[in-house]
Amino acid sequence: MISSSLPREDGCIVDHIYKYQGFWYMEGYLDGLLAFQKQFKANDTDILLASTPKSGTTWLIALAFAIINRQRYCFTTSEDNQKHPLLTKSPHELVPVLEDVYALVKDDHDQCQGTDLVTTASNPDGKDHFERRMFVTHLPYTALPESIKDVESSKCKIIYVCRDPKDNLISLWHFINRLRPNRNLEPISLEVLFERYCKGIVTYGPIWDHVLGYWKQSLERPEKVCFMKYEEMKREPKFHLRKLAEFMGHPFSMEEEKRGVVDDIVRLCSFDNLNELNKQGEVVRLLSFENMNKTRKNLLSINKNSWFRRGQVGDYANYLTPEMIECLDKITEEKLHGSGLQL
Numbered sequence: 001m002i003s004s005s006l007p008r009e010d011g012c013i014v015d016h017i018y019k020y021q022g023f024w025y026m027e028g029y030l031d032g033l034l035a036f037q038k039q040f041k042a043n044d045t046d047i048l049l050a051s052t053p054k055s056g057t058t059w060l061i062a063l064a065f066a067i068i069n070r071q072r073y074c075f076t077t078s079e080d081n082q083k084h085p086l087l088t089k090s091p092h093e094l095v096p097v098l099e100d101v102y103a104l105v106k107d108d109h110d111q112c113q114g115t116d117l118v119t120t121a122s123n124p125d126g127k128d129h130f131e132r133r134m135f136v137t138h139l140p141y142t143a144l145p146e147s148i149k150d151v152e153s154s155k156c157k158i159i160y161v162c163r164d165p166k167d168n169l170i171s172l173w174h175f176i177n178r179l180r181p182n183r184n185l186e187p188i189s190l191e192v193l194f195e196r197y198c199k200g201i202v203t204y205g206p207i208w209d210h211v212l213g214y215w216k217q218s219l220e221r222p223e224k225v226c227f228m229k230y231e232e233m234k235r236e237p238k239f240h241l242r243k244l245a246e247f248m249g250h251p252f253s254m255e256e257e258k259r260g261v262v263d264d265i266v267r268l269c270s271f272d273n274l275n276e277l278n279k280q281g282e283v284v285r286l287l288s289f290e291n292m293n294k295t296r297k298n299l300l301s302i303n304k305n306s307w308f309r310r311g312q313v314g315d316y317a318n319y320l321t322p323e324m325i326e327c328l329d330k331i332t333e334e335k336l337h338g339s340g341l342q343l
């Protein structure tokens with residue numbers, strides 16, 4: 001385990017998080033990260049959906065899944081079409097998180113195991129579920145394997161979504177407090193999380209560095225990295241759906257436009273619809289291992305409805321004091337200064 005030599009802080013929903021190469025990670029994912037960096041072989045057709053937690057990941061997964069699989073599934077339940085997986089499954093059950101997958105690799109030299117796990121994870125029910133391999137990650141750009149980043153060897157595409165840090169913090173705070181009771185922990189106060197967030201000490205933080213990593217790549221290689229903002233997606237969902245489809249190489253045809261496919265996908269993936277569809281059920285996630293040979297897992301059950309709360313822009317105003325708002329805006333301004341990016 002590499003964690004023993006790294007800076008360590010309280011993890012909010014895990015015992016500890018560790019700072020590695022500038023970012024904070026949950027323990028269970030650290031060894032997985034090394035295996036992932038060494039072993040992952042990207043295919044040219046792969047799509048990687050990237051974000052910091054609580055920035056619109058769930059929405060992005062649903063939209064991207066609906067785009068690439070739209071010939072295969074219809075959007076409403078009808079007898080002559082296969083039922084759309086989003087009508088019965090959480091978006092998080094349809095697209096694997098790469099850190100989750102690689103955390104299960106027992107030995108970071110065991111190439112076969114990593115490859116097998118990725119193949120299984122991208123085809124969950126063994127029925128050739130996906131049109132293309134698609135993965136989710138919260139890893140910062142710098143931590144991605146060369147096989148994904150290298151333009152010469154891989155044409156795989158990355159779609160990144162980010163969000164106003166103020167709403168991101170509030171969303172994170174609610175999410176953490178929904179999960180803490182599952183681990184017999186008291187709720188964490190907004191004041192405490194605010195302090196940590198500003199210092200960058202949250203899982204995958206500092207979020208500004210995370211966002212900037214992908215932003216710079218999207219400027220340098222727009223054909224490889226598509227940079228999206230939650231707020232802009234909320235404002236113009238159809239425009240951004242078309243942009244996504246175009247970027248992924250699956251643009252909507254005139255005929256599809258006429259048939260209202262764009263509207264159908266926006267509706268299927270809307271907050272209200274997914275929120276209604278995901279009222280019940282759980283998804284189990286790995287938190288860490290209890291022993292060195294990774295046979296005893298420390299798991300966390302996440303209610304599917306934990307990924308849906310309000311889905312609005314500006315909800316932070318209901319929670320943050322004017323001083324907190326000013327402080328966060330100042331950090332954001334300083335961090336992003338000169339980058340051309342505004343959040």
Ligand SMILES: Nc1ncnc2c1ncn2[C@@H]1O[C@H](COP(=O)(O)OS(=O)(=O)O)[C@@H](OP(=O)(O)O)[C@H]1O
Pocket residue numbers: 051052053054055056057058059167170171172174269270271272274307308309310311312315
């Ligand atoms: N379909 C759709 N449309 C718009 N907004 C949505 C959607 N699905 C989830 N959400 C809102 O996104 C927030 C959760 O962020 P993530 O999906 O990134 O969470 S996670 O990282 O996957 O755990 C969380 O935001 P808040 O409501 O502000 O907490 C969710 O409500």
